[in-house]
């Protein structure tokens with residue numbers, strides 16, 4: 001691990017970003033640095049701990065991040081207020097997640113936010129006939145909520161331990177949700193020490209495509225579906241949007257936020273771990289990245305089609321990952337007062353958490369806005385959306401205003417998800433403990 005430069009008498013924010021070597025993760029780091037320098041006083045500095053999957057990717061990423069910082073920061077002294085620290089983790093390998101968690105807990109004084117960005121599509125291809133037909137006949141819908149990606153069913157991670165018998169662990173589920181979930185649980189003691197921007201924050205990166213129609217509570221790992229990515233993102237939404245409700249508290253607060261590593265207090269930890277972190281969910285809109293691997297001519301065709309969608313009025317095509325980073329960075333960096341002000345209209349109308357997406361106008365003017373979620377509407381508010389901009393924004397075809405019944409169903413689904421996720425975490429923690437004891 002590269003050592004963070006000491007910052008005497010400075011308040012230092014610590015933000016962790018996973019999957020930072022490419023696409024959105026890299027831009028989140030860049031944007032965090034830029035927005036921090038333009039919005040935070042000189043008495044504060046920022047350490048961005050970013051993860052990749054190899055030392056080579058880490059080296060390359062830190063070089064590009066430093067180059068970005070030099071080119072955008074107003075002065076050398078401003079640039080000196082931002083520090084990059086690289087770590088490695090494979091979220092599909094729970095031992096690797098444990099190793100990173102331990103290292104962070106032993107070396108960082110606190111974490112103000114963690115941005116759970118790394119993600120695996122897991123697709124095997126595209127149904128080209130369907131894609132061409134949909135794009136030609138229904139462009140905006142087809143490139144926002146595509147129905148032509150193909151994925152194999154039941155793909156598992158490699159074995160996690162040397163134990164003969166091991167429960168199945170879905171590859172996409174583990175990379176997108178469970179690995180992050182274990183990481184967030186393990187670093188909860190650091191998040192509980194956050195002070196500078198208010199309580200610590202767990203910021204998930206979901207997708208506009210996520211909807212509970214892709215999700216089956218009897219298959220939370222998405223092992224029986226041919227849409228494991230969409231299922232994993234729907235689960236992400238369910239966990240984050242219900243994380244602060246009384247019905248999920250026995251798991252989301254009383255269990256998930258209690259970590260054994262709390263007992264492991266070090267000289268580096270000067271604050272008491274006494275403020276529970278909060279959970280938020282974001283998505284980047286649609287950006288041109290390699291998450292769907294395409295050959296170069298098709299990548300250019302994809303970018304041209306995304307541009308067309310934006311020109312035709314899609315609010316969800318930032319294309320650039322820097323613009324797509326807008327919502328996750330807002331959630332990770334904004335003051336608690338600004339976050340609460342953004343959520344206030346929903347809370348006042350009986351709702352709660354909103355799903356914050358990076359929206360973009362024709363001219364590339366981006367903003368973090370609430371995204372309509374099946375079963376949760378805008379911010380969980382029953383009936384007509386309370387924020388005018390939400391009412392005016394182009395909707396998914398067939399979207400209906402949230403009903404009381406759907407909201408009750410969503411909350412119940414969230415409760416069951418939290419319960420199952422905590423059971424799975426406890427089961428896997430025991431398996432990993434036993435494997436460690438044997439080795």
Ligand SMILES: NC(=O)c1ccc[n+]([C@@H]2O[C@H](COP(=O)([O-])OP(=O)(O)OC[C@H]3O[C@@H](n4cnc5c(N)ncnc54)[C@H](OP(=O)(O)O)[C@@H]3O)[C@@H](O)[C@H]2O)c1
Nearest residue numbers: 019023024053090091092117118119175207286287289291
């Ligand atoms: N692009 C979009 O339009 C879009 C839309 C909605 C949501 N998102 C979400 O945005 C996030 C970033 O996606 P992206 O578009 O930037 O894709 P990307 O360029 O493919 O980046 C994905 C990142 O996740 C890392 N990663 C994948 N599997 C991992 C694992 N098992 N362990 C650790 N790291 C892993 C990758 O590392 P390697 O390079 O080592 O593989 C890479 O750094 C994802 O959560 C994705 O679902 C993207």
